[in-house]
Amino acid sequence: xxxxxxxxxxxxxxxxxxxxxxxxxxxxxxxxxxxxxxxxxxxxxxxxxxxxxxxxxxxxxxxxxxxxxxxxxxxxxxxxxxxxxxxxxxxxxxxxxxxxxxxxxxxxxxxxxxxxxxxxxxxxxxxxxxxxxxxxxxxxxxxxxxxxxxxxxxxxxxxxxxxxxxxxxxxxxxxxxxxxxxxxx
Amino acid sequence: xxxxxxxxxxxxxxxxxxxxxxxxxxxxxxxxxxxxxxxxxxxxxxxxxxxxxxxxxxxxxxxxxxxxxxxxxxxxxxxxxxxxxxxxxxxxxxxxxxxxxxxxxxxxxxxxxxxxxxxxxxxxxxxxxxxxxxxxxxxxxxxxxxxxxxxxxxxxxxxxxxxxxxxxxxxxxxxxxxxxxxxxxxxxxxxxxxxxxxxxxxxxxxxxxxxxxxxxxxxxxxxxxxxxxxxxxxxxxxxxxxxxxxxxxxxxxxxxxxxxxxxxxxxxxxxxxxxxxxxxxxxxxxxxxxxxxxxxxxxxxxxxxxxxxxxxxxxxxxxxxxxxxxxxxxxxxxxxxxxxxxxxxxxxxxxxxxxxxxxxxxxxxxxxxxxxxxxxxxxxxxxxxxxxxxxxxxxxxxxxxxxxxxxxxxxxxxxxxxxxxxxxxxxxxxxxxxxxxxxxxxxxxxxxxxxxxxxxxxxxxxxxxxxxxxxxxxxxxxxxxxxxxxxxxxxxxxxxxxxxxxxxxxxxxxxxxxxxxxxxxxxxxxxxxxxxxxxxxxxxxxxxxxxxxxxxxxxxxxxxxxxxxxxxxxxxxxxxxxxxxxxxxxxxxxxxxxxxxxxxxxxxxxxxxxxxxxxxxxxxxxxxxxxxxxxxxxxxxxxxxxxxxxxxxxxxxxxxxxxxxxxxxxxxxxxxxxxxxxxxxxxxxxxxxxxxxxxxxxxxxxxxxxxxxxxxxxxxxxxxxx
Numbered sequence: 001x002x003x004x005x006x007x008x009x010x011x012x013x014x015x016x017x018x019x020x021x022x023x024x025x026x027x028x029x030x031x032x033x034x035x036x037x038x039x040x041x042x043x044x045x046x047x048x049x050x051x052x053x054x055x056x057x058x059x060x061x062x063x064x065x066x067x068x069x070x071x072x073x074x075x076x077x078x079x080x081x082x083x084x085x086x087x088x089x090x091x092x093x094x095x096x097x098x099x100x101x102x103x104x105x106x107x108x109x110x111x112x113x114x115x116x117x118x119x120x121x122x123x124x125x126x127x128x129x130x131x132x133x134x135x136x137x138x139x140x141x142x143x144x145x146x147x148x149x150x151x152x153x154x155x156x157x158x159x160x161x162x163x164x165x166x167x168x169x170x171x172x173x174x175x176x177x178x179x180x181x182x183x184x185x
Numbered sequence: 186x187x188x189x190x191x192x193x194x195x196x197x198x199x200x201x202x203x204x205x206x207x208x209x210x211x212x213x214x215x216x217x218x219x220x221x222x223x224x225x226x227x228x229x230x231x232x233x234x235x236x237x238x239x240x241x242x243x244x245x246x247x248x249x250x251x252x253x254x255x256x257x258x259x260x261x262x263x264x265x266x267x268x269x270x271x272x273x274x275x276x277x278x279x280x281x282x283x284x285x286x287x288x289x290x291x292x293x294x295x296x297x298x299x300x301x302x303x304x305x306x307x308x309x310x311x312x313x314x315x316x317x318x319x320x321x322x323x324x325x326x327x328x329x330x331x332x333x334x335x336x337x338x339x340x341x342x343x344x345x346x347x348x349x350x351x352x353x354x355x356x357x358x359x360x361x362x363x364x365x366x367x368x369x370x371x372x373x374x375x376x377x378x379x380x381x382x383x384x385x386x387x388x389x390x391x392x393x394x395x396x397x398x399x400x401x402x403x404x405x406x407x408x409x410x411x412x413x414x415x416x417x418x419x420x421x422x423x424x425x426x427x428x429x430x431x432x433x434x435x436x437x438x439x440x441x442x443x444x445x446x447x448x449x450x451x452x453x454x455x456x457x458x459x460x461x462x463x464x465x466x467x468x469x470x471x472x473x474x475x476x477x478x479x480x481x482x483x484x485x486x487x488x489x490x491x492x493x494x495x496x497x498x499x500x501x502x503x504x505x506x507x508x509x510x511x512x513x514x515x516x517x518x519x520x521x522x523x524x525x526x527x528x529x530x531x532x533x534x535x536x537x538x539x540x541x542x543x544x545x546x547x548x549x550x551x552x553x554x555x556x557x558x559x560x561x562x563x564x565x566x567x568x569x570x571x572x573x574x575x576x577x578x579x580x581x582x583x584x585x586x587x588x589x590x591x592x593x594x595x596x597x598x599x600x601x602x603x604x605x606x607x608x609x610x611x612x613x614x615x616x617x618x619x620x621x622x623x624x625x626x627x628x629x630x631x632x633x634x635x636x637x638x639x640x641x642x643x644x645x646x647x648x649x650x651x652x653x654x655x656x657x658x659x660x661x662x663x664x665x666x667x668x669x670x671x672x673x674x675x676x677x678x679x680x681x682x683x684x685x686x687x688x689x690x691x692x693x694x695x696x697x698x699x700x701x702x703x704x705x706x707x708x709x710x711x712x713x714x715x716x717x718x719x720x721x722x723x724x725x726x727x728x729x730x731x732x733x734x735x736x737x738x739x740x741x742x743x744x745x746x747x748x749x750x751x752x753x754x755x756x757x758x759x760x761x762x763x764x765x766x767x768x769x770x771x772x773x774x775x776x777x778x779x780x781x782x783x784x785x786x787x788x789x790x791x792x793x794x795x796x797x798x799x800x801x802x803x804x805x806x807x808x809x810x811x812x813x814x815x816x817x818x819x820x821x822x823x824x825x826x827x828x829x830x831x832x833x834x835x836x837x838x839x840x841x842x843x844x845x846x847x848x849x850x851x852x853x854x855x856x857x858x859x860x861x862x863x864x865x866x867x868x869x870x871x872x873x874x875x876x877x878x879x880x881x882x883x884x885x886x887x888x889x890x891x892x893x894x895x896x897x898x899x900x901x902x903x904x905x906x907x
Contacts, residue, residue, distance in 0.1 A: 020284045022275050024321055063507035064499060076280070083281035090275070092499060095317075103237055103278040109494065114221045115230065122493075129496055130518070131511040142522055146489040153881055154888035158221075161233055167490045172781035174495035176342065181334065181500055 009045075021090035022097075027183070031089055034058070034185045035082050049079040060180045065128040069108045085183075092180035101178050102168045106161055117159040119144050223895045238278050273313070328352055332764060338500060340722065340773045341510070346783040347724055348760065354735055355756045357466060361459040361742060362749040368455040369746055370428065372439040372446050386438035386445060388820055393813050397661035400432070400669045400814035418684060419591045420677035420745075429680070429747045432673040432815035449817040449827045456743045456802070463739065463795055471788035491781075492518065509773050520620065527619045546616050556608055557634060560601040561641045567597040568645040572667075594678070595685035598638045606631045606726075628725050632790050635729050636736055636797045639682070643740060643801040646675055651809060662810030662822075670815040672744045675805070679741030679748065686734050687755050694766045702770035721774040722767055728787055731756065732794045739798035743806075 009032055017028050032045065039048035052071040061067040074080070074088040090096060091104045111121045122144040127135060151159055151167035159167070168174045224230060274284050274291070295303055324330065329352055337345030376383045390398060416422030426433060439446040496514055501507050534542070571593040589596075609630045613623050650671045653664045668674055701720055738752040807825045811818035818824050832843050845851055 016285070017281075020274060020281055020288065059502045060500075063501050063504050065497065065507075065511075087280050095320075097276050100276055100278060105494065115225050115234075116221065118221075125493060126518075129493065129511070130515050132515060139519070139522070143489065143493065143518060147493055150488055151490050153884050155885035156888045156892065160230070161237065164494075168494060171488065171491040171495045173491055173779060176781075177495045177498050177500075179500055182502065 017086060021086055022093045022095040022100075023086065023090050024095075027089065027093065028086065031085060031183045032082075034183055035085060037185055045082050049081050050085070052078055052080070055080050055085070058183065058185055060183050065131060066108055069111065073104060073107045089180070089183055092178065094179055094181065098169070098175060099165075101175065102165050103161075105168065105174075105178060106164050109164075115161075117164060119148070119157055122147055223898070227891075328355070329760070336764065336767065338502060339506060340767065340771075341506075341513075342498060343724060343779065343783050344722055344767070344773075346787070347722075347727060348764070350728070350784075350787045351731060351756060351760050351763070353470070354731060355753055355760070357463060358735075358738060358749045358753040358756065360462065361738075362747075362753060364459050364462070365455050365742065365746050365749065368451045368458070369434065369448070372448065372451075373428070373434065373436065376439055381441065383439055383441045385436050386440050387435075388437045390813060390819050393819075394660055397665050397813040398819070399665070415587060415591070418588065418681070420680040425673060425677070429745055430673040430676045431744050431746070432670045434746075434817050435815050435819065436817060437820060447831070449821070450831050452817050453806075453824060453827055456806075459742060459749075460739070460795070460799060460802075464792075467788055467792055467795065471785060471792070489521070492521070506773065513774075524619050524621050531619070542617055549612050549616055553609065553612060553630065556605060557637070560605060560634065560638065563601065564594060564597050564638055564641050565645045568594045568642055569649065572646070572649055592681060592685055594642055595682050598642070598682075599685070599689055601638060602631075602635055605634050609634075628786075631725070632729060632732075632793060635733050636794050639733070639736055639740065640797055640801055642678065642682075643675070643805075646678060647801070647805065647809060650675075661813060663812065665812075665814070668812070670812045671809075672805075672812060672816055676741060676744030676748075679737055680745055680751075682737050683734065683741065683748065683751060683755065686730070686737065687759075690730060690759060691762060694762050698766050698770045720771055722771045724783065727763070728790060731759070732787075732790050735791065736794035736798050739795060740801055743802055 009029070014025065014028060017023070018025060021028075023031075035045055035048075035050070038050055038054050039045065052068075052075055055071055055075075056062065056067045061070060064070065070088070071080075074084055074091075076084060080088075091100055106117070109117055109121060109125055111124050112118070123140050126140055126143050148157060148159070151163050153163050153166070154160075274288055277284060277287065279287070295306060298306070329348075333345055333348050333352065336348055372383070375381045376385060412422060416424050420430065424430070428434075434448065434452065436448050438448055492514075498510060501510060571590055574590050606627070609627050613627050616623075618626065650663050650668050651658060653660075653666075658664055663671055698720070705720075734752065734755065738748055741748040805824070807823055810822055811824050813819050818827065821827050821830065832840060835843065
């Protein structure tokens, strides 16, 4: 695994990243380390990019059933620049505000990217969560109906962003579960 | 399918409509997506999307965006400036380069503001930055942060919340000890070791029979080695006179240079202070979980949205833990649907069946009460036996017998706490509740059993203390022959309970958990060993154990001021022991507690413990006369009497105010006003609920209209195209 040029981050850059993201100094530096270990040799960290496969293989994401969606939401043109990785870590950090997490959670859970979480999206979410081969149709429909009963306020069988936001503000586990602390490799 | 689920809806909710039937729309292939496309064009959708990302208009160069002279751009920039003021840049859902551009815009904009606004903006920014740095510093000081996080990563958030609960109790006990130290111990130690130029004030007792003030010091003569061990384990002998117990503080005041420090009042106030502090801290910690339960309008405790959208712990890094989480989600979701079906079945019971079930439940609850009564009676007898035989000479007994008698109440309590959960678990099968409710009711019964045993012990002691030979203690108000200094003796019982509890937890881990694991690993050929050896971390039992220890500490801190310090050390050791036991002998459970559920449950149990601890304390402070031979309250009838005595030394206006506030003329109108305020808020909440239901119905009607209009529009478009 080749390494990038050992380019130390300038103090002004560190300050700027601290001001623009929710990450602490130590977290930014550890992500910088990881990035340097993974990126192709000969480039500085500001120009190098990582593929989605490399990011999906990080310990933080490799066991996550939604890792392909996470990579798709946070990458640009299917590659990750250093700032993309920082942005992703900022959303998942402990200090991030709820509105930011809810925004990105909505984008991650919207599998067909039509701006709404509909029944098809919900079924795919449930299948990813259960990760088993013998999930009956009844179970899937039951669960999707229950979720829609609880959070679909205007009865159109889809969750718009406002409805999703409303549901996540009531969910007590959301803020605690939507966190990733360790970005090393 | 929709019929069955519709019948499960609470009344008043509109029925779930299937989305626009495909037959009523055209047969063209792109028809299913065009309603969604239409929805994306609607102004409401667009303005929400704009609010979420708030990207400033891209069709102008960054330089020309800012000229305030241009009327159109100045209006837009006004909006942006307002938005930029209200949110910090990090909260925008943009990537870093766009945020950087926003920041540049913001900074260039600042030049056009007045000096005052610029200074205001700058100072608020530096203040927020300072707060963040301070918060970052304090998270480093958090005790055991990395340990707890790694436990959470390996075993799930339910077990992680157990360990954070243990950390909370360590901090609580430390703060309680600090309060007691500052108010009671510090003046005494300062005077005793001559650090400050102060002296003790000892007021001789008046109007009290000389017999009440006799306090025979126990040991003398030949002291055997094992009597030291017994003294250490039971708080008698050399420990009885140390500052560990109430009897050491036989001081009426400490005279400093400028004022006299009223030690009895300080002692009483420290007790009230630590109880109030515990209550406030527990309520503050539980408010988050409770607030969310209040907002919920659904009947059941856990919502499916929470389980599905917030079901996956994103901080899981290992594949094995991920497999376990998948398994636990499968179990949990299936169990919830099963519970829903059972609840529907219950709702459809015939009245004959209902009567049968309710009479069966009544009978079984009577059995539960009988079991509880039997355990309480056993503890009562054991305490009385132990108290009567404790007075025998040490050298007349063999070592083990003496220790057995001293620890008899603790042993009986522990045995009862092993047996009763098994009995309760058997009984509840016949009561035919839904599975989730079964678990909760069993846990509540075990909690009540465990915590009430301490109360029974204390009440037994209380009854023994206030009963003399001729059935009424006229001389001193309490049995001064057997209990010359009864507070110290109650303190000794609490001390014994705490030590025994600690020994049992250590012994349980060393002699049960580790051998089980060893047997499971090395004798894995036997099927029995394999399934018995694989143990899981039982959260309810462990939580009950530490809440039991904390309740003992709360009751005992009045009678033994150093008990919170012992409790702090005990919980610290238990943390490490449990952590090692968890990491080396337990495997993660396939059925996992949820963190939000667990936190609320732990704090609820702790609150029950606090309430049960306050009862014996109030009775002993207000009803039982304080001992006249020892302690700071020799000059007052009961412990509480110190307060009226102090109030009578206030200036007369303040005195009349205090008497006015505590009289019935104030209390009854105050109570009525509080009831009225409560009724008002209940009515308000009911009205809000009705409004919410009406608004929901309106929303679904509006959405139906919207779909109808979209359908008409697409038909019209199709006709135009044809």
